[in-house]
Amino acid sequence: MSRYLRLLTLSIVIGLLPILAACSSNNKAESASSAKSPSASVSPSATESGKAEEPTDPRSQKFDPPVTITTAILDDGAARGNAFKPGESMEDNANIRWMKENMGINVKFDFIVTKPEDYDTKLRLLLSSGAKLPDAFAAGNDPLQSLLAAGKLMPLDDAIEKYAHPEYKKLLEKYSYALGEVKKDGKIYGLPAFFMGDEGTVMWIRKDWLDSLGIQPPKTLDDFENVIKQFTENDPDKNGKNDTTGLAVPLKEGPWTWMGQTDAIVAALTDQMINTYDVRLFWNKGADNKLSYGAIHPDAKLYLQKMKDWMSKGYMDKEAGIKDPSKSSELVASGKAGIMFGPFWMGDWPLGDATKNDPKADFQPYPLPVGPNGLVGRAEKPLTQGFTVFNKDFENIEAWFAYFNKIFAKKLEMEGDPYFDPRWKDGYHEGYDYVKLDGKVIKNNYEAAGVPAEQWPLKDGGTIDIRYMMTNILGNFTSIPNSNAAAVKKFLADPNAEPLTALEFDVKQLKQRQLDAAGVRVNQVVNEGKNYFTGPMTPTMKSKGELLKKLATESYLKIIYGEKPIEYFDEFVKQWLDNGGQKITDEVNEWYAKNQ
Amino acid sequence: MRYRSRGYTVFTVSNTIFLSLLSLICVLPLLHVLSLSFSSRAAATANIVNFWPIGFTTDAYVKTLGNEMFIQSLWVGVERTVIGTVLSMAVVTMAAYSLSKSVHKFPGRQIYIWIFVFTMLFSGGLIPSYILVSKLHLIDTIWSLVLPSAVSVWNMILMLNFFRTIPQELEEAAYIDGAGHLRVLWSVYLPVSMPSIATLSLFTMVFHWNSWFDGVIYMSNPDGYPLATYLHSMIVSDNLSRVGVTLASVENFSNRTVKAAQIFIGALPILIVYPFLQKYFVKGIVLGSVKS
Incomplete structure (x- = not known):
C-alpha cells in the first residue's frame, strides 16, 4: 500500500514540476519588464530631445556609430518570383550592404517565415516566452492586439511628427479611418501598410x-x-x-x-x-x-x-x-x-x-x-493589410524613418522632394532592378533590348522582384492607395508608351486583359x-x-x-x-x- | 491442393473484387496527383484532369527540381529522418532493454516505467517546450527537430513488451558464454527482434517525414525547414479576403500542377522505403530457438 502512496506522491510532484517552472519564469519576466518600463518610457524621449538639433539633409543621412535594427519578415520563397541573385539571400544582399555602407544601418532578421499563420505563431511564441521582440516588424489581427494589451509596443505620435515624410503624414490623415486597430488611448501604435486598392470588382x-x-x-x-x-x-x-x-x-x-x-x-x-x-x-x-x-x-x-x-x-x-x-x-x-x-x-x-x-x-x-x-x-476592399509596429525599447526609430522616408519618396516620385535620394533616380540598385545601356535605363526584356548577357541581373535574362530586398526593416512594403490610376490610363491610351516611373513599369507588366480591366474599373467611377x-x-x-x-x-x-x-x-x-x-x-x- | 467447392469460389471472387477495390481507393488519389503534376496549368485550373495528364508537360518537375528551397528542404527532411530514426531507435531499444528486466535484476524498474508513462499522459505544452529548446540553444539546429521526439514512450513500451516475450534461456546462454549486457542486447536481442525494429523504425520514419509544426516553431529561417514544413506552407492557401493580391500571389495559387509535383516527390521516399522493410515483417526466429 505504502508503495503506491509513494508512487502517487512522486508522480504528483513530477507532474507539478513544469507548472512550477512556468510560474517562476513568468514571474521573472514580469518583474524584469516592470523594472524596465519606467526607465524605458523615459529614455527614448530623452535621447530624442538630445538628438533634435537642426535636421541634417535627409538624403545623405548616415548614422555613426552604425545602428543595428532587428526585424522579422514573411517571405514566401515559393510564391514570389526571383528576388535575389544566386548566392544572395534575404539576410545578405545588395540592399543590406548598401544600407550598411551608405546609411550606417545594420539589418538583422530575428526570424523569417513563409506563411502568415507561421508569422503569427512566431510572434505569439516570442510574446508568451518573454523573449525579446524585434525592433520593427509587421503585425496584424490577434497578435497585434495581444502586443498592444501587453504594452510591448511604442506609441508613435511623436516620432511621426518629428521624422515622417510630410506626404506620408497627409496620407495617414486622409486614411485615418483605417487606423482603428492600432489606436489605444488616443495614441497610434502602428503604421499601416496600405495596398493599392485596385481590386474593385x-x-x-x-x-x-x-x-x-x-x-x-x-x-x-x-x-x-x-x-x-x-x-x-x-x-x-x-x-x-x-x-x-x-x-x-x-x-x-x-x-x-x-x-x-x-x-x-x-x-x-x-x-x-x-x-x-x-x-x-x-x-x-x-x-x-x-x-x-x-x-x-x-x-x-x-x-x-x-x-x-x-x-x-x-x-x-x-x-x-x-x-x-x-x-x-x-x-x-x-x-x-x-x-x-x-x-x-x-x-x-x-x-x-x-x-x-x-x-x-x-x-x-x-x-x-x-x-x-x-x-x-x-x-471597397479594406485598405490596410497589417501594420508595422515597434518594440517599446527600440531606440533608433530615427534611423528607421530615415530608410522609410527614402523608400516612400521613391514611391511618390514627386518633383523637388527633399527626401528623394538621387542615387535611386533610375531604380534602386543597378544590376538588380535595372541596367544601363548607353545611358538608357532598361528594366526588363534585357535580351530584346540588346543588353549583353554579362550585364543581365539574372543568368536567364529574367527580372528581379526588388521589393523583397527593399522591404527588410519596413515590415510591409506599403503602396499609396489608388496611385496607379493615372498609369493605367496612360497605357490604355497608348500601349507602347515609355514607362517613366517605377509605378508605370509595374503597370506595363500587366497582361492586356488585366490592363483593360483595370481601365474599366478606373473609368467607372462609382460609389x-x-x-x-x-x-x-x-x-x-x-x-x-x-x-x-x-x-x-x-x-x-x-x-x-x-x-x-x-x-x-x-x-x-x-x-x-x-x-x-x-x-x-x-x-x-x-x-x-x-x-x- | 485446390478447393473446388462453390462456396470457396464465391469467396475467392468476392475477396479479390473487394481487395482490388480497396487498393484502387488507395492508388487512385495518388494517380490523380501524378497526372495533375504532368498536366498543363490551364487544364488544372479548369479541373478537367482525372487519371491521365491533359496537355502533357514536365514543366512542374523542371520548376520543382530547379527550386533551391525545395531541394534544400528535401535534404533537411532526409537528414532529419535519418538522424531522428537512428537516434530514436537507439534510445528506445536501450531503454526498453533495461526496463524489460525483472524487478530482481533491476530494482526500481516500476518507478522508472511510471515516470516514462507519465510523460505520455502529460506534456509541457507548446510554450514551455519552446522555452526549453531555446534555453538549450537548439533553435535553428537539426537537433531541435530530433531531440524532443527522441524518446517515444509508446514505441518503447511496444519494444519492452516484445523483449519480454524473448525466452530468458537465450539470454542466460549468452551470459554463460561470458557476454555482458551490451553484448546480449546487440548479439541476442536485436537479431531476434528484427520484425519489431523494422515496424518501429517505419513508424518513426513516417513520423519524422510528416511532422511539420516543429519546423515552423524551431526554425527562424525557411532554409532550415524540413520538407513537410515546406510543403505545408506551399499547399495551405492564404485567406485572401483581407489582404491585397499581388500578381505574384496570383501566380502562386494558380500553380496546382507544381504543387502536385511537389506532393508526389515528397511522398516518394517513404513509398520507396516500404518494400525494403517488407522483408523484415516476417516472424522472428525466436520460434524454435529454445528446446525445453
Whole structure:
C-alpha cells in the first residue's frame, strides 16, 4: 500500500514540476519588464530631445556609430518570383550592404517565415516566452492586439511628427479611418501598410458567347438577367448540349469574397454593403451616424430575392453554395459559365486559362450593371493589410524613418522632394532592378533590348522582384492607395508608351486583359461601399463571431436555394441580434462614437 | 491442393473484387496527383484532369527540381529522418532493454516505467517546450527537430513488451558464454527482434517525414525547414479576403500542377522505403530457438 502512496506522491510532484517552472519564469519576466518600463518610457524621449538639433539633409543621412535594427519578415520563397541573385539571400544582399555602407544601418532578421499563420505563431511564441521582440516588424489581427494589451509596443505620435515624410503624414490623415486597430488611448501604435486598392470588382463576360447569341453587353441589372438567362438556355457555345450556365459565383463565403463576389449586385439594389463571412465586414453608416451590419439590413431581402430567383431558374451555378472562389473559377476556366465578377487580375488566372483550354473563349471586362433605381457600385476592399509596429525599447526609430522616408519618396516620385535620394533616380540598385545601356535605363526584356548577357541581373535574362530586398526593416512594403490610376490610363491610351516611373513599369507588366480591366474599373467611377468599422475585434465578436458568421451565411444560402421563404429573413435577423449581434452592434457604435 | 467447392469460389471472387477495390481507393488519389503534376496549368485550373495528364508537360518537375528551397528542404527532411530514426531507435531499444528486466535484476524498474508513462499522459505544452529548446540553444539546429521526439514512450513500451516475450534461456546462454549486457542486447536481442525494429523504425520514419509544426516553431529561417514544413506552407492557401493580391500571389495559387509535383516527390521516399522493410515483417526466429 505504502508503495503506491509513494508512487502517487512522486508522480504528483513530477507532474507539478513544469507548472512550477512556468510560474517562476513568468514571474521573472514580469518583474524584469516592470523594472524596465519606467526607465524605458523615459529614455527614448530623452535621447530624442538630445538628438533634435537642426535636421541634417535627409538624403545623405548616415548614422555613426552604425545602428543595428532587428526585424522579422514573411517571405514566401515559393510564391514570389526571383528576388535575389544566386548566392544572395534575404539576410545578405545588395540592399543590406548598401544600407550598411551608405546609411550606417545594420539589418538583422530575428526570424523569417513563409506563411502568415507561421508569422503569427512566431510572434505569439516570442510574446508568451518573454523573449525579446524585434525592433520593427509587421503585425496584424490577434497578435497585434495581444502586443498592444501587453504594452510591448511604442506609441508613435511623436516620432511621426518629428521624422515622417510630410506626404506620408497627409496620407495617414486622409486614411485615418483605417487606423482603428492600432489606436489605444488616443495614441497610434502602428503604421499601416496600405495596398493599392485596385481590386474593385469588374464584370467579366465571355464576349464570344455574347456575339454568338447576338446580344449586347448588359448595362442594367435587367439586361444582366437577360444575358445570364440566354447563356443558360440558348446554348451559347453551340455544342448542342444544355451544359452551360450564366453566372459562376462562389456562395460558400457569402456575397463578398476575393473573387467571384457579388458586391456589384448588392450595390445595384441598395446602398448597403453586405458580407456574411466576417462579422467585421461590412458596417454601413446610417443617416443617424450610427453603424449597422449590412447583412441584417432589410434591403438585403432585395438581393436575396434576386439571387433566389436566378438560382431557381438555373441561371447560376447550382453548386455555388459549396464552392469557394478557386473552385468556382473552374467553371469559367472549363467553359461552362459565361460571367464571373472579380478583380482586374483575373484576366490572367483563371480567365486566361479558359482561352488556353478553348481558343475561342474570350473573357472581356465590362462596367458593372446599373440597378432599377439607378444605383451602381462595388465594395471597397479594406485598405490596410497589417501594420508595422515597434518594440517599446527600440531606440533608433530615427534611423528607421530615415530608410522609410527614402523608400516612400521613391514611391511618390514627386518633383523637388527633399527626401528623394538621387542615387535611386533610375531604380534602386543597378544590376538588380535595372541596367544601363548607353545611358538608357532598361528594366526588363534585357535580351530584346540588346543588353549583353554579362550585364543581365539574372543568368536567364529574367527580372528581379526588388521589393523583397527593399522591404527588410519596413515590415510591409506599403503602396499609396489608388496611385496607379493615372498609369493605367496612360497605357490604355497608348500601349507602347515609355514607362517613366517605377509605378508605370509595374503597370506595363500587366497582361492586356488585366490592363483593360483595370481601365474599366478606373473609368467607372462609382460609389465604393466602405466598411466603417476598422477597430480591433470587440469582445463579443471574439466570442460570438464564428457563430454569427455561420448563422448568416447559412441563412442566406437557405433563402437563395429556396429551402426557406424570403420571410425567413426576419427570423434570421432576430436570431442574429439575440445571439450576440445586438451586443456587437452596441460595441461597434461605442467604438465608432469614440474614434470617428 | 485446390478447393473446388462453390462456396470457396464465391469467396475467392468476392475477396479479390473487394481487395482490388480497396487498393484502387488507395492508388487512385495518388494517380490523380501524378497526372495533375504532368498536366498543363490551364487544364488544372479548369479541373478537367482525372487519371491521365491533359496537355502533357514536365514543366512542374523542371520548376520543382530547379527550386533551391525545395531541394534544400528535401535534404533537411532526409537528414532529419535519418538522424531522428537512428537516434530514436537507439534510445528506445536501450531503454526498453533495461526496463524489460525483472524487478530482481533491476530494482526500481516500476518507478522508472511510471515516470516514462507519465510523460505520455502529460506534456509541457507548446510554450514551455519552446522555452526549453531555446534555453538549450537548439533553435535553428537539426537537433531541435530530433531531440524532443527522441524518446517515444509508446514505441518503447511496444519494444519492452516484445523483449519480454524473448525466452530468458537465450539470454542466460549468452551470459554463460561470458557476454555482458551490451553484448546480449546487440548479439541476442536485436537479431531476434528484427520484425519489431523494422515496424518501429517505419513508424518513426513516417513520423519524422510528416511532422511539420516543429519546423515552423524551431526554425527562424525557411532554409532550415524540413520538407513537410515546406510543403505545408506551399499547399495551405492564404485567406485572401483581407489582404491585397499581388500578381505574384496570383501566380502562386494558380500553380496546382507544381504543387502536385511537389506532393508526389515528397511522398516518394517513404513509398520507396516500404518494400525494403517488407522483408523484415516476417516472424522472428525466436520460434524454435529454445528446446525445453
